[in-house]
Amino acid sequence: MSFKNFKCVPKMIFGRGSFIELDTVLNEERKETDDFVVFLVDDVHQNKPLAERVPVKSHDLLIYVNVDDEPTTQQVDALTEQVQAFAGKLPVSVIGLGGGSTLDLAKAVSLMLTNPGGSAMYQGWDLIKNPAIHHIGIPTVSGTGAEASRTAVLCGPVRKLGLNSDYTVFDQIIMDSELIAGVPTDQWFYTGMDCFIHCVESLEGTYLNEFAKAFAEKSMDLCREVFIEDHIEKDDKLMMASYMGGMSIAYSQVGACHAVSYGLGYVLGYHHGIGNCLAFDVLEEFYPQGVAEFREMKAKHNIVLPKGICKDLPDETIAKMVAVTKSMGPLWDNVYGEGWEEKVTDEMLTGLFRRI
Structure with missing residues (x-):
């Protein structure tokens, strides 16, 4: 019999208003003056009060992602290329701010920045070889468990299946229940x-x-x-x-x-x-x-x-x-x-x- 040896999220902040801690958490990752962070934010928040609270620095990359459809391997690969072309170096952190689909996109992009080839190659169990870029999940809708899971579920060319890996797990999550107010x-x-x-x-x-x-x-x-x-x-x-x-x-x-x-x-x-x-x-x-x-x-x-x-x-x-x-x-x-x-x-x- 084999026993699971699975990875949990190592760091988490919980509580109403705790989103304010994101900047402090990111400052620990920024070591050099040109270190940058990638924010993947559900476009439902664009031009809304939350968008103005995201601690984006002038040299960071903020991408509003559309998740009207289920996340796809194609979308992940396009986002990964956009990040790779941005600054000539890798980001120090990738943040997902949104519902489960946005969190899964952030997990997948953080993996694909350090693993060669397209994301469809890694749909399955424990196919990821290299650790991901530091990544943070901040849910604005509750229920999927994406903040806790070791998978990033994607629709690929052949099937819908996750990138299931210990490397997929977020390094940090922030659970601020104020952020889920106003969900339809x-x-x-x-x-x-x-x-x-x-x-x-x-x-x-x-x-x-x-x-x-x-x-x-x-x-x-x-x-x-x-x-x-x-x-x-x-x-x-x-x-x-x-x-x-x-x-x-x-x-x-x-x-x-x-x-x-x-x-x-x-x-x-x-x-x-x-x-x-x-x-x-x-x-x-x-x-x-x-x-x-x-x-x-x-x-x-x-x-x-x-x-x-x-x-x-x-x-x-x-x-x-x-x-x-x-x-x-x-x-x-x-x-x-x-x-x-x-x-x-x-x-x-x-x-x-x-x-x-």
């Missing part, structure tokens, strides 16, 4: 449900252990306080739930919902949060209690999911989604354990997609 309700819900679903899949999986269980149970309790009890400190609670949900799957694995969601995201372009919600809503056979709670939360917040999006799709489109979903071996192993290949059939997956 739908997005707040979809991203928060990513966290809730992490916990369900971890707790119901064959990879479950006391480490993963401790984080998942606490994260799930926090999700209930946020989405059912509407707690007065719900922003702080959701930020911690997101981190703990990410830590739970770090020592276990996600499951059927994420596998199906990857198919939806890769072929139809659905964002990860809503993709998970669409998938989870048809997985009551896998996660009966979790789906029942999810539907209660959905009703409480008046969330209406699109229906029938796969019902009339051409067979070849469904087949593409099935192929992506079926290729997620570790996820299905967490669902069924040994011999999962016999249970995860094209017919079973086609049936699930046709219900979405």
Whole structure:
């Protein structure tokens, strides 16, 4: 038996207003006068109050990134080239400021600045050879767990799959719950449900252990306080739930919902949060209690999911989604354990997609 020896985020700052510490953290990385920092900021913040608070120096590189679509290997490679052409040297830090997609872009760019070739070469597990540039994650939406995880999920030429590596993990995160104020309700819900679903899949999986269980149970309790009890400190609670949900799957694995969601995201372009919600809503056979709670939360917040999006799709489109979903071996192993290949059939997956 082998045991995971996984890396956690070594430094973190938590608390309302803690974003102000970013400049101090970066000053520790700036050693020479021409040392520069790359800020990758979700373009939803452009011309908004937060943009004026980003501690950009005159010789830094600030890039507003668009994440209306899921991040791609092509986008990562283009950003990497832009950074490489900027100053004739490498930056001392790469900062991701935004939701999970922006954090994943920052992780991926920090890796690709030190590893040759295109990012599609590194989609998989432990393919990265060289340590990344110092990188910092600052979530402005809570739920994905991207701030805690060892993956940067990208849509590549063949599939949607992460750059899974110990080098992917952020060197520093800043969790300031003030930054998630004002997120539209739908997005707040979809991203928060990513966290809730992490916990369900971890707790119901064959990879479950006391480490993963401790984080998942606490994260799930926090999700209930946020989405059912509407707690007065719900922003702080959701930020911690997101981190703990990410830590739970770090020592276990996600499951059927994420596998199906990857198919939806890769072929139809659905964002990860809503993709998970669409998938989870048809997985009551896998996660009966979790789906029942999810539907209660959905009703409480008046969330209406699109229906029938796969019902009339051409067979070849469904087949593409099935192929992506079926290729997620570790996820299905967490669902069924040994011999999962016999249970995860094209017919079973086609049936699930046709219900979405």
